[in-house]
Amino acid sequence: MxxxxxxxxxxxxxxxxxxxxxxxxxxxxxxxxxxxxxxxxxxxxxxxxxxxxxxxxxxxxxxxxxxxxxxxxxxxxxxxxxxxxxxxxxxxxxxxxxxxxxxAPDTGNMEVLAKFGTAAQKKQWLEPLLAGTIRSAFAMTEPGVASSDATNICARIERRDGGFVVSGRKWWISGAGHPRCAVFLVMGRSGPGAASGSSNNRHQQQSIVIVPADAPGVTVGRPLTVFGYDDAPHGHCEVAFDNVWVPAENMVLGEGRGFEVIQGRLGPGRIHHCMRALGVGERALELAVARVQQRTTFGRKIADHGVVLDYIAKSRMDLEAARMLVLRAADMIDRVGAKHALKEIAMAKVVVPAAVLAVIDRAIQLFGAAGVGPDTPLAELWAGVRTLRIADGPDEVHARQIAQLEIRHQNARRRQRQTQIQGQAAQPKL
Known part of the structure; x- marks a missing residue:
């Protein structure tokens, strides 16, 4: 670029x-x-x-x-x-x-600790993460609930013996399989109204607590595969937290403030995912362009076929358009903060994975059988990018947010215009 x-x-x-x-x-x-x-x-x-x-x-x-x-x-x-x-x-x-x-997920976890961590939490966990001597995982998603709605998270974080006890089962915990994974940031039900599940404070029922990976009761289970890829040594594992006790000072920010923490974590993180995905798309297009100039079909270079030129043109346009969305979102985060760039972040999160998947799919088509095999990175790249349509919120959740924000924006504009018209009508005629 x-x-x-x-x-x-x-x-x-x-x-x-x-x-x-x-x-x-x-x-x-x-x-x-x-x-x-x-x-x-x-x-x-x-x-x-x-x-x-x-x-x-x-x-x-x-x-x-x-x-x-x-x-x-x-x-x-x-x-x-x-x-x-x-x-x-x-x-x-x-x-x-x-x-x-x-x-990821270290970048997001380090941002949480840098933004919300106490001096002691930073000393114990942020410093070695920044030094790259340990790795971390973020444990939110659960097998028993639809985790795209984080208010469903039902792992328990309960006060006991001067600290907190964490109980629950998580899965698709990225980074949990890494031999240097030393710490989990765990999201669980805790705080005001958590026991009753009161809908009046549904966004104050979740908390984030720091759990050392070697704490008694933490069990990392099977690594889950993504379209057959295990993503070792990083991995996406099932993890059980069976009555894991941690000291009270391991709570991040405070009980019931889990949503505040994850919103501070996810906004920039989604943009990071999108930009890395664009790099994947650029590499896939580069491989495809080289391929079609090296092979011939029906008496001419593959690159000379009209449909192939169309594929290349569409891929370049998809990547450029998607990049502009991401850069606009990143610029807005810098200027007005992630809270006021929700629509731009959501649009990038929906558009970029879909665009990059289309680019990779065209590249696979141009490679033929080699595109789905182990001799090129295309199949593995496709599998990785496909998860982004689910990770950090599925497309449908972001699209819902985009629509709600757009309706709110349009209504505000209409009200503002009506106020202007009424103000002009009230002015005395000269």
Whole structure:
């Protein structure tokens, strides 16, 4: 992509990141996958190449770029500036984000701790996360309820023995399978009205508590596959919390304030996901363009067929349009805050995964059988991006919010216009 409106410092970061991803991360992908091995071995250790690349990223200054500039621990970037860099990392989705310590769910968890954490919580958990010596997971989704409505979450966080006891079962907990996952941020029912389930305070019934991964009662179960991919060593696991006791100081922000915490976490995080997805789309299109110029069908290059040119044109337009939505949302977060950019964030979250999936699907079609096999990354990229239509809120939830905000906006405009007309009619005629 062409980069505009970047400061000299951010432009230098962009150039360094492009070189790092293209020359070091992408070429290391095969070595990384081979080192993972098979079976239980895939969850036992971090491939050595990742540690080498992390050291390299730190040396290049490409470390912890995600934290907005209001947090001293971060890279001093705006959301807009980081969005541009995040797309580059998305070109090597399995390696580059982690190598730069900018991968989910750690980024969101670090933002929570930086924004809401106490000094003690930051010392114990944020500092090692920022150093990249541990990893984390965010435990919200549950198998027994429709978790797209977070008020349904029913894991219990109850006061007991001077602390809190956490009980419940979670699944699709990304990062839980990583051998360095040391801490969970767990969402559960706690706070005013939690016991009765009173609808009068349905958004004050959930809390977020910090649970060490090695606490008694925490059991990481089977890793769940995504269209057959296990995403080791990161993984998306089932996790049981069986009467897990944690001290009272492990509560984040306060009882009943879970929604406040996750809204502060999810807004920028959704934009990060979208920009990384655009990087995936760019790589898929690049692979497709190279492919159609190398193969012939019916006596001419594949690239010479009209339908192929149409595919390439549509893919380029899809990516450009989606990128503008994301950059607009990131800019609005910077200018007015995530709370006032809800519609823009939601539109990007719906449009980008769909656009990128279309791009990858066209690339698969142009590769033919090779596109669905293990010799290209396309099938795995498609599987990963497809989850984004569900993760951090399904399309339908965001579309509902977009429509409600649009109706509210249109009604406000109409009322404002009517007030203006009434004011003009009331003025004396000269």
């Amino acid at each position: 062409s980069v505009v409106q970047l400061s000299p410092r951010v432009q230098a970061l962009y150039d360094a990141l492009v070189a790092f991803v293209e020359d070091e991360c992408i070429p290391a992908e095969a070595e990384y996958r081979e080192a993972l091995g098979t079976g239980a071995q895939r969850w036992a250790a971090v491939p050595p190449v990742m540690e080498r690349l992390k050291a390299r990223a730190r040396a290049l200054g490409l470390w912890n770029l995600f934290l907005p500039r209001e947090h001293a621990e971060g890279g001093g970037l705006s959301n807009y500036e980081y969005a541009v860099l995040s797309e580059v990392m998305g070109r090597s989705l399995a390696i580059a984000p982690e190598a730069c310590n900018c991968s």
